Amino acid sequence: MQIGLGISPTIPMGVAVPAFTPTSISGLQLWLDASDSSTLYQNSNGTTAATADGDPVGYWADKSGNGRHATQSDGTKKAALKVSNQNGRNVNYFDGVNDNLGFSFPISYGYVWVVYKFTGVTNSASAALINRSLGPGLYATMNFDTKPGIYWYKAGAGSDETMSLSVGTGTSSANVVRFILLQNEMGISLNETTKSTVSLASSPVGNWINIGSALTAQAYQGSICEIVVSTNAATDSDFTNMYLYLKQKWGTT
Amino acid sequence: MTDWVHAVHVICSGDAMAGAIGALDVAFPCDDGAPRDAAHPERYGCALSADGKTPVTHYGASFSVTEEIRQRLEGLGLAQTPGVNYWRCTNPGGVLVTSNQPSAPAAGTPWDFDASAAALGLKRVEMEYPGLQG
Numbered sequence: 001m002q003i004g005l006g007i008s009p010t011i012p013m014g015v016a017v018p019a020f021t022p023t024s025i026s027g028l029q030l031w032l033d034a035s036d037s038s039t040l041y042q043n044s045n046g047t048t049a050a051t052a053d054g055d056p057v058g059y060w061a062d063k064s065g066n067g068r069h070a071t072q073s074d075g076t077k078k079a080a081l082k083v084s085n086q087n088g089r090n091v092n093y094f095d096g097v098n099d100n101l102g103f104s105f106p107i108s109y110g111y112v113w114v115v116y117k118f119t120g121v122t123n124s125a126s127a128a129l130i131n132r133s134l135g136p137g138l139y140a141t142m143n144f145d146t147k148p149g150i151y152w153y154k155a156g157a158g159s160d161e162t163m164s165l166s167v168g169t170g171t172s173s174a175n176v177v178r179f180i181l182l183q184n185e186m187g188i189s190l191n192e193t194t195k196s197t198v199s200l201a202s203s204p205v206g207n208w209i210n211i212g213s214a215l216t217a218q219a220y221q222g223s224i225c226e227i228v229v230s231t232n233a234a235t236d237s238d239f240t241n242m243y244l245y246l247k248q249k250w251g252t253t
Numbered sequence: 254m255t256d257w258v259h260a261v262h263v264i265c266s267g268d269a270m271a272g273a274i275g276a277l278d279v280a281f282p283c284d285d286g287a288p289r290d291a292a293h294p295e296r297y298g299c300a301l302s303a304d305g306k307t308p309v310t311h312y313g314a315s316f317s318v319t320e321e322i323r324q325r326l327e328g329l330g331l332a333q334t335p336g337v338n339y340w341r342c343t344n345p346g347g348v349l350v351t352s353n354q355p356s357a358p359a360a361g362t363p364w365d366f367d368a369s370a371a372a373l374g375l376k377r378v379e380m381e382y383p384g385l386q387g
Binding site (some may be wrong): 021043044045052053055056073074075077078080096145 | 285289315344
């Protein structure tokens with residue numbers, strides 16, 4: 001039996017329409033989901049679950065299947081689990097002092113979605129949401145700052161390139177930010193309403209290595225709810241579906 | 254209910270950082286057992302100074318501990334070490350329980366790391382990325 005409403009396509013009764021998840025897009029590289037309690041652990045080897053409000057988080061399991069788990073073995077730098085904190089879901093809270101999680105991410109380009117609630121208004125210095133490897137070469141980092149707002153920063157020998165949006169650092173709500181870093185372009189979109197792109201003179205290289213920053217002067221203060229990274233060329237449909245998935249899930253603006 | 258029932262805020266003078274890092278290695282070792290590198294205090298504490306500019310005079314850290322770790326930390330005399338400023342609060346909740354600061358407010362006062370730094374007249378040291386002067 002089918003229900004036909006005079007429009008196409010028709011959907012067979014009783015057949016559930018598959019829900020969109022980050023695994024629905026191709027090229028998924030990383031998926032960190034703080035609302036999934038099975039992915040959060042107190043210790044960096046992922047053996048003691050983090051379940052209670054205030055538990056330290058030393059291991060955030062990657063659900064992409066690529067094993068890019070984010071870890072922190074130093075108890076003074078671990079994020080904290082906040083239970084039922086955002087739209088009834090758990091989040092990881094970074095204290096803006098020295099919290100960060102490290103991961104191995106041997107790519108420097110892609111499409112990055114982050115659901116966050118930034119509360120670092122007392123920080124006058126920049127705060128790294130995802131930070132890059134140190135050392136020579138080109139690299140990119142996605143940051144907040146009290147001055148330019150959200151920004152990409154790509155630096156290299158004689159070719160610093162920066163783009164920013166002067167919105168989105170407000171503390172009143174959670175947001176979905178989409179970063180794009182390709183061989184010849186980088187871009188930012190906040191809640192799929194404010195978009196900006198710039199062309200790059202040179203391709204980025206280097207690795208993303210931290211959620212938060214290992215540099216305490218750039219420590220991120222606030223919640224990080226979910227991070228998704230894909231390297232394949234995403235379609236407009238992918239962008240829309242991902243945004244709606246994250247918006248509905250986290251109650252973002 | 255979390256076992257990590259204490260939130261500790263520690264702000265050390267630069268001279269006291271090596272000793273504090275050594276005490277942490279004993280009382281609160283890293284999961285992998287690797288020692289912390291006292292030669293790089295900036296890896297463990299955020300940089301602070303009176304005017305928010307270099308030179309850095311102090312480093313601060315904020316973290317949660319279990320009752321067992323608290324006993325070890327305080328048993329080592331961390332709070333009695335010259336140059337170490339220490340506040341212990343509830344976790345979660347962030348309510349002050351004790352401090353080695355004579356001017357600290359009464360127990361039960363809401364307290365966090367920023368309040369600790371402000372109580373000492375310290376500000377975070379701004380460090381810009383090279384090339385970004387927004």
